[in-house]
Structures are given as structure tokens and as C-alpha cells.
Amino acid sequence: MSTDVLLQVPWVRTILNHGIDPVTNVTILSSTQFDVITSAHSIVSPNVSAEASTLLYGLGWFRFTLMGYDVSESLLFLFLYVTTTMLHK
Numbered sequence: 001m002s003t004d005v006l007l008q009v010p011w012v013r014t015i016l017n018h019g020i021d022p023v024t025n026v027t028i029l030s031s032t033q034f035d036v037i038t039s040a041h042s043i044v045s046p047n048v049s050a051e052a053s054t055l056l057y058g059l060g061w062f063r064f065t066l067m068g069y070d071v072s073e074s075l076l077f078l079f080l081y082v083t084t085t086m087l088h089k
Helices: 003-016 032-039 074-086
Strands: 044-046 055-058 061-064 068-072
Touching: 032 061
Parallel strands: none
Antiparallel strands: 044 055, 055 061, 061 068
16 A cells, blocks of 8 residues: 555544544644635535535535445545555556
């Protein structure tokens, strides 16, 4: 696995734990900051289908619903995933 991906692991865990470091239980992002960072601020694509909702964007994150599941996606994480996948082929 790429070192860049491994360096992102603590941040991913913290984001998935709503701004609190799950290892130390220290609040990294207040609930207000977390809400602002993870909330949508603009519409990227208004297209809606039976599977996917409107694509929204906010502070580096894309948000949408896919088959009933809430999805938050960052270009950084997408880039790291693609890079890691390409390196291991």
C-alpha cells in the first residue's frame, strides 16, 4: 500500500468518527466544524435517477445518495484510491 494512503488513515478514521480521533478520543473537529465541512454547499449535477440523487458539493466533498446509501466522496480519497489501485496492478 502506498505511503500516501497510509498517511490518510488517521484522517479517514477521524472523519468516519464525526471529527473525533477514535484512538485517543480527542475532538479534532467540533460538531459545528464537522457539519460545515461535510455539508453540501452547491449543486454539481441536478440529474436524478432511481439509483442516485442530485450530486452536491461542499468544501472538497461530493455528497449524494446511491441506492439508498448516503455517500461522501473526496477527490483526494478518489485520487489516492486510483493511484493505489494503478500501482498494484
